[in-house]
Amino acid sequence: MPRSFLVKKHFNASKKPNYSELDTHTVIISPYLYESYPMPVIPKPEILSSGAYSPITVWTTTAPFHSPLAGFPSALGRMSPPPPSDTSSKDHSGSESPISDEEERLQSKLSDPHAIEAEKFQCNLCNKTYSTFSGLAKHKQLHCDAQSRKSFSCKYCDKEYVSLGALKMHIRTHTLPCVCKICGKAFSRPWLLQGHIRTHTGEKPFSCPHCNRAFADRSNLRAHLQTHSDVKKYQCKNCSKTFSRMSLLHKHEESGCCVAH
DNA sequence: CTGGGGACGGGGCCC
DNA sequence: CGGGCCCCGTCCCCA
Numbered sequence: 587m588p589r590s591f592l593v594k595k596h597f598n599a600s601k602k603p604n605y606s607e608l609d610t611h612t613v614i615i616s617p618y619l620y621e622s623y624p625m626p627v628i629p630k631p632e633i634l635s636s637g638a639y640s641p642i643t644v645w646t647t648t649a650p651f652h653s654p655l656a657g658f659p660s661a662l663g664r665m666s667p668p669p670p671s672d673t674s675s676k677d678h679s680g681s682e683s684p685i686s687d688e689e690e691r692l693q694s695k696l697s698d699p700h701a702i703e704a705e706k707f708q709c710n711l712c713n714k715t716y717s718t719f720s721g722l723a724k725h726k727q728l729h730c731d732a733q734s735r736k737s738f739s740c741k742y743c744d745k746e747y748v749s750l751g752a753l754k755m756h757i758r759t760h761t762l763p764c765v766c767k768i769c770g771k772a773f774s775r776p777w778l779l780q781g782h783i784r785t786h787t788g789e790k791p792f793s794c795p796h797c798n799r800a801f802a803d804r805s806n807l808r809a810h811l812q813t814h815s816d817v818k819k820y821q822c823k824n825c826s827k828t829f830s831r832m833s834l835l836h837k838h839e840e841s842g843c844c845v846a847h
Numbered sequence: 848c849t850g851g852g853g854a855c856g857g858g859g860c861c862c
Numbered sequence: 863c864g865g866g867c868c869c870c871g872t873c874c875c876c877a
Contacts, residue, residue, distance in 0.1 A: 749863095750863085751863060751864070752858080752859090754863090754864085755857085755858075755859095755864090756857085756858085759856075759857070773855085773856090774856075774857080775856090775857090775865085775866085776865075776866080777865090777866060777867065778855070778856070778857095781854080781855075782854075782855075785853080785854070799852095801852085801853085802853080802854085803852095803853070803854070803855080804867090804868080804869090805854095805855090805868090805869075805870075805871080806851095806852065806853060806854080808869080808870090809851080809852075810851075810852075812851095813850080813851065813852095829850085830850075830851075831850085831851080831871090831872095832870090832871070832872085833871090833872070833873080834849075834850065834851085837848085837849075837850095838849090
């Protein structure tokens with residue numbers, strides 16, 4: 587599911603949202619998120635505290651020798667498939683399996699003590715080194731990972747974050763503290779509100795260097811700039827036609843070009 | 848139908 | 863740690 591459109595569906599009935607309904611923020615938020623939280627919901631400190639904080643439990647994590655974030659679910663970032671070289675793409679569903687795999691790998695090296703000597707097992711968190719993998723694994727299990735993999739869970743949905751700051755930022759998307767004084771619409775962040783206010787004022791601070799056309803939104807200018815480019819950003823794998831927007835490429839693909847792979 | 852614009856949302860990064 | 867900004871992305875609408 588697209589990440590940001592639970593919110594908007596409520597306005598589908600008409601072109602322009604009826605903000606008069608926004609006496610509370612209720613309309614903005616998908617109701618199922620708040621079954622137990624009658625609106626308006628003001629973010630309260632406790633949602634960030636112990637209840638939401640659940641250490642360890644989350645990461646069934648990946649490659650022991652990568653960054654602590656290596657196994658972080660894609661919720662944190664753009665969905666990019668793991669590099670093929672990431673052999674840790676084994677099934678991590680069982681907490682023991684990664685270790686077992688590594689140990690298995692080591693077993694094959696046991697015949698060559700020099701290899702073991704050369705391959706120090708270093709904790710990527712505290713830089714301690716171990717001569718055996720199991721030593722490192724034990725260390726990580728008991729010390730570093732347990733501390734580093736703290737997760738901060740959103741009280742309103744099931745998202746989890748590695749930092750409190752990230753969680754707080756996310757929670758704003760539920761509480762929508764920035765309210766437009768003109769129409770009452772609420773936003774998660776001040777700059778989103780700023781952009782919205784431009785729709786009232788007509789201010790368009792971003793202008794195209796090629797045609798001087800002005801835009802209220804930088805992203806829209808960026809998209810517009812694509813229209814001046816011969817080779818656009820999104821290319822069809824089949825016919826090499828390029829498109830200024832991903833959505834246009836998708837439409838193109840769905841309309842038939844790439845159907846018969 | 849297609850291409851483009853408008854409005855908006857979310858995570859990450861930087862200061 | 864928090865705010866501001868950037869970048870990427872989506873949906874909707876219209877010419």
